[in-house]
Amino acid sequence: MIIVVSGPGGVGKGTIVDALVRRDPRLWLSRSWTTRDRRPSESEDAYVFTTPEEFEQRISDGRFLEWTEFLGNYYGTPTPEAGDDRDLVLEIEVDGAQQVKRIAPDTMLIFVLPPSRAEQERRLRGRGDLDHKVLARLKKAEEEEPIGRELADHLVVNDDLESTIDEMLAIIDDARQG
């Protein structure tokens, strides 16, 4: 099973997916490639941080499951190696989510919403991004939200982190039963 977790910036997706894979040993998290700079607050393995040239080479080699451009940088999911029988978790934006759904129609998309715009903005600013980047991300989030709502199999509002994680683990378990 492929589980895509998507949602606007500042909604807490990263924290959520880390918790999901820690709590459920039958899940594994794909590590994306990106050409954006690493934030000081970010660990070195948050992404494979790479150059546009290397990224484009990998596109030509056909070694991405999906990729997109987001606010001036490339982001992509490396094609997963066969043979892992755990369920795959992808934390990606809506364009990538659409691509994965096209390739694998059984993909389950969980779209995470912020409790409010104000809270989302507070979380985005808390990451230490520059002002113009925060504003660009908020604008992007407004564009993404209606697409995500339309595309989603499940909508989850991340108000309280623990309840969000419990709710998502339950959704994943239900899908396994079905």
Ligand code: 5GP
């Ligand atoms: P950030 O710069 O905040 O880490 O990520 C920006 C956006 O890109 C987020 O919505 C994140 O979910 C998304 N993203 C991260 N990795 C990938 C990926 O491999 N593919 C796609 N399509 N989006 C990604």
